Amino acid sequence: xxxxxxxxxxxxxxxxxxxxxxxxxxxxxxxxxxxxxxxxxxxxxxxxxxxxxxxxxxxxxxxxxxxxxxxxxxxxxxxxxxxxxxxxxxxxxxxxxxxxxxxxxxxxxxxxxxxxxxxxxxxxxxxxxxxxxxxxxxxxxxxxxxxxxxxxxxxxxxxxxxxxxxxxxxxxxxxxxxxxxxxxxxxxxxxxxxxxxxxxxxxxxxxxxxxxxxxxxxxxxxxxxxx
Ligand code: 16G
Numbered sequence: 001x002x003x004x005x006x007x008x009x010x011x012x013x014x015x016x017x018x019x020x021x022x023x024x025x026x027x028x029x030x031x032x033x034x035x036x037x038x039x040x041x042x043x044x045x046x047x048x049x050x051x052x053x054x055x056x057x058x059x060x061x062x063x064x065x066x067x068x069x070x071x072x073x074x075x076x077x078x079x080x081x082x083x084x085x086x087x088x089x090x091x092x093x094x095x096x097x098x099x100x101x102x103x104x105x106x107x108x109x110x111x112x113x114x115x116x117x118x119x120x121x122x123x124x125x126x127x128x129x130x131x132x133x134x135x136x137x138x139x140x141x142x143x144x145x146x147x148x149x150x151x152x153x154x155x156x157x158x159x160x161x162x163x164x165x166x167x168x169x170x171x172x173x174x175x176x177x178x179x180x181x182x183x184x185x186x187x188x189x190x191x192x193x194x195x196x197x198x199x200x201x202x203x204x205x206x207x208x209x210x211x212x213x214x215x216x217x218x219x220x221x222x223x224x225x226x227x
Contacts (some may be wrong), residue, residue, distance in 0.1 A: 044088040046121060047128050049073040051187060052083060059189075060182035061211055064175070079174070080136045083183065086129035086143070088117050094139045095131070102166040125191075129164075130183055132176055141168040144180035148191055160188035160196035181211050199223075 066078035120127040132142040145163040
C-alpha cells in the first residue's frame with residue numbers, strides 16, 4: 001500500500017474512532033500538521049460509516065429507488081439526499097431544529113452539542129445515529145438512533161433500542177422513516193442484538209409493526225418522568 005493510501009486509511013480510522021491496529025499504520029510515523037488536524041476534526045463520525053456502506057438493500061423489508069455508495073462515507077439515496085452517520089459538525093447542518101420537530105430540545109449551544117457528541121463517541125460502539133442530509137441545502141432532514149446496550153443476561157448478550165425518529169416536515173412522504181428503520185434494523189442484526197425495542201405513541205404502532213415490532217403479550221411500557 002502506498003504511503004498516501006496508508007495515511008488516508010489512518011485518518012479515516014481516526015475519524016471513525018477506530019483503533020489503528022494494522023502493522024502498516026504502526027510502522028508509519030503519522031504526524032498530522034495543524035491543517036490536517038483541523039480537517040480530521042471536521043470529519044469525525046459518531047460511528048464507522050463502513051457499517052452503513054456494508055448494508056445491502058436485499059436485507060431490507062422495503063425496496064428503494066436508490067441506495068448506492070456515493071463515496072467512502074456516504075450512501076446516495078437520490079434526489080440530492082445522502083445517508084451517513086452523524087458528524088461532529090452537524091450542529092451547523094440544522095440538527096437541533098430537526099430534533100425540535102420530534103420534541104422539546106431546549107437551547108443547546110454548539111459547544112454543548114460538541115461536548116455531548118464527544119461523550120457519545122467515547123462510549124465506543126454504543127450510539128449509532130443515522131442521518132439523511134439534503135446536500136443542496138447542507139441540512140439534515142431525517143434522523144434515527146440505534147442505542148446498543150450490552151448486558152450480562154442471555155449469555156452476555158446485547159440489545160438495541162430505537163430512539164428519536166424524526167423526519168423534517170418538508171421531506172415527509174419520501175419514505176425516509178421507512179428507510180431509516182430498515183437501516184437501523186439491519187444494523188442491529190449485524191451488530192448481534194438479540195432484540196430491538198422502541199417506545200411510540202399508539203397511532204404509530206401500525207407503522208412500526210411493518211418492521212416486525214410487536215407489542216408482546218403482558219408487556220407493558222412503564223415510564224416515570226422527572227421533568
Ligand atoms: C418518541 C421516540 C423516542 C423519543 C421520544 C421523545 C421513537 C421510536 N420514539 O417516543 O425515542 O425519545 O419520542 O419524547 O422515535 P419525550 O421528549 O416526550 O420523551
